[in-house]
Amino acid sequence: MTAIQEETAVEKTVADPKDAAVESPFKRILSDYMESPVAVIGAIGVILVIFIAVIGPFIAPTDPYDLSSVSFMDNLLAPGETMANGTVAWLGTDGAGRDLVSAMIYGLRISLGVGVGSGIIALIIGCTLGMIAAYFGGRTDMIIMRVVDMQLSFPAILVALILLAVVKGGPNEPGYFAVFKIIAALVVVQWAYYARTIRGSALVERRKEYVEAANCLALGNSRVVFRHLLPNCIAPIIVVGTMQTAHAISLEATLSFLGLGLPQTEPSLGKLISNGFDYVMSGKYWITVFPGLALLFMIVSINLVGDRLRDVLNPRLQK
Amino acid sequence: MTVFIIRRLMQAALVVLVMSFLVFSGVFLVGDPTEILVADDADQAERQAIIESLGLDKPFHIQYLRFLQKAAQGNLGESFVFNEPALQLIMDRLPATMELAVAALLISVVLGIPLGVIAGLRPEAAYSKIIMTGSILGFSLPTFWVGIMMIILFSVQLGWLPSTGRGDEIHYVLGFPTSLLTLDGWSHVLLPAVNLALFKLSAVTRLARAGTREVVHQDYVKFARAKGLTDRRVIFVHVLKNILIPVVTVLGLEFGGLVAFSVVTETIFAWPGIGKLLIDSIGLLDRPVIVAYLMIIVLLFVFLNLAVDICYSLLDPRVRLQDIKA
């Protein structure tokens, strides 16, 4: 670990302003980021997870959802045993006889997809509403922020749980509808964070003189928002976005575990863990442990990145 | 202070009213309760009788007003499954959840504040970095998975602690049942409480660290040292009292989060609290119980917010003054 990572008060007063101007902000952020070895490991982890998710179907030993290739004979094989078709199940098989490695790769794709997908939708909705609140102020601001406050005063899991419980479909519900429902629930619990964040930083920016200057030049509202306000709110949005994505993945897994998330036909990592829970007492630990480790690896990596980004991008610790 | 409390109580009543409307319209308008209530082989006349007896044929606003009227009398409907008043079901299980949440809160405060202060005082030290990396782990670990791992390790492999239930030795203190009076009770509560606490423990640690780092650079801390105070007095009085303000605020709200998150922990450890009741009720589409649970949770949150504000004004003299003026 390097001895000094934080900028000190002394540095602030004596650092030559010229030094900062020479480096581009991106390079400075990158070099700041690289100073934490833990954060670099996190970044490598995130890249690895995305890589596996993208090329998943090509590297998975078997297709766990191709019913013709799944044999019930293979169920609950311990790690390292060989399945009926000759493939070695390195991490064992689950209760339906699916190879756990393959199931995990597919589960990772679903977990990441649901997390990132809901994050992006929530980001768009939240940012739009937050911007509107910050830009127009007054009554619009008050109404939007009241809703945000009320929403944020209840834990995300509770809100999602109730939403899913209320629109609980029957057993014949198609798989894509269940996916759509959980994404919708995750969007509902996330948008308020984005709205609050962007409103906060937009309000700070709005009071600065360049916005006034832009207004004086009679630039249109949308131009001021998109060309001036939005770019200056990017740093906090990146930080919140990273943390929220990790949170959404974790929440989806939790909901799936509770039986309110994704269905058996679209098993995310959370669903795999949930399936494995039934076998825990009989000592068949692997069905729960390995998908859990994959989930943990993914969430910890994202959070390490987010945590470091917050330190690096925080203007209060910077200048 | 009295004016302040009265004003806050009025606000709280408004929030409860709004939430009751949302909960009611959410749960009663989306989906059709008759589907579960009425047996599949019931004929049209039987169906109609049930609908009328529940008042489901009335317009929405009438149904809502009736719901409010009953709710004001403490009647939140009867469970379809248990044939018992929903409120009674909740109240029977609430102490178990509270016990769990309080134990988890204690764990997160008793460990989290010292860890955060230690990490905040020397942010560059190796142990501080270990604490902080640990805290990232703490809020990254999905609660349910950690719970399962704890069962695998402590119950299945080592056999040290029980994995389900509250134990049999329940005693009454001031009318509340608790299992915290016996060793057996503690052995039951330990795993779920640690499991539930883990997430909040990281949150408290990070909050205490951030607060400490901000406060130690304040002039008043340096001035306190310039007065020749011992490090112990500077940390325990000057630093701690200042960081307690954000910690108490968040903790009050986090307690609500603990109660909500106990849904997960109670499911894993088969803890007989309201969280497990909620999950069971959702599974069985027992709507009155869901509504009753939500209303109780809303009341709890509103009460917690109020309690936090009062604590806040006791801790921070600047807030008190503003309220007296207002």
Place this chain on the structure above:
Amino acid sequence: MAKSDVPTLEVRNLQTHFFTRAGEVKAVNDVSFTVRPGEVLGLVGESGSGKTVTGFSIMGLVDEPGRIVGGEILYKGENIANAPDERMRRLRGNNIAMIFQDPMMTLNPVLRVDTQMIEAIQAHENVSRDEAWERSRAALEQVGIPAAEERLKSYPHQFSGGMRQRVAIAIALLNKPDLIVADEPTTALDVTIQGQILYEVQKLCEETGTAMIWITHDLSVVAGLADEICVMYAGKVVEHGTVDDVLDNPTHPYTHGLISSVPSRNKRGQPLSQIPGMTPSLLNLPKGCPFKTRCPRVGPDCDIEPEITHPVPARDVRCHYPVAAGEAAAVPTPEVTA
């Protein structure tokens, strides 16, 4: 008050450096001065010149990543530079007290004033709470706070800025220290309040014989208050002498520049003179004299670090080309810089 032989404080070649990621910042780099009982020393310089760090070094309050790397700080003959923590704690607030710049920030917002005063007494003496309370009340009255008894029970935010600074001064005086380090204590205050506080501090020092180091960037404050003056630039004392001498007849070009940039009546109508440029980064100081890049009198020798000389009696100056009495400082010699 008679000046005793042992100075209250003697700083010899003090060096305090900060070891930052960007490099070693020599915030205080060879500073020496002496303060005798009852004397007021003015420590003058721009922000970043090292005057505040000098003050914190004396208090033993230099924070990480800073360290005293050289020199001695002799308190009544005892070297307290890098003294053990417990020894420094006993000195702080008891023998050497400090007043900070911003009165809005020096008192803890969540503790009552009496708590903050009583703890300052009880940190050094084993006295009862009642006795400490009584002494606190007396100290508040001493600095001119009316209704002291009532004010003791108040929180800092119930005081105005000037009142808070009086409280801070009262706290500094509580244990009758031999030396007070005052770090720009009047900068954040209104001019009228500033005047009152200056007057009262001066009076209190005279009454109690407390020595004082007054850190400021405001020459007019020093002129009315101090006996001696140290002008600091880039971590070094560039000129040192008695206040009247230095202000009437500055010999270092920097001191000269500082004095002529103070607006005054007789220069009305003429443009104010100013020192061009800004303080150099302490991370990479120019070789030789740190002031050479801004100096109107720069010459070939300026690439060599100037030693202390005495161009006039009882004056220490670090300059190869000191200004002689009556000479105009701003003799432009542009071709030399090439």
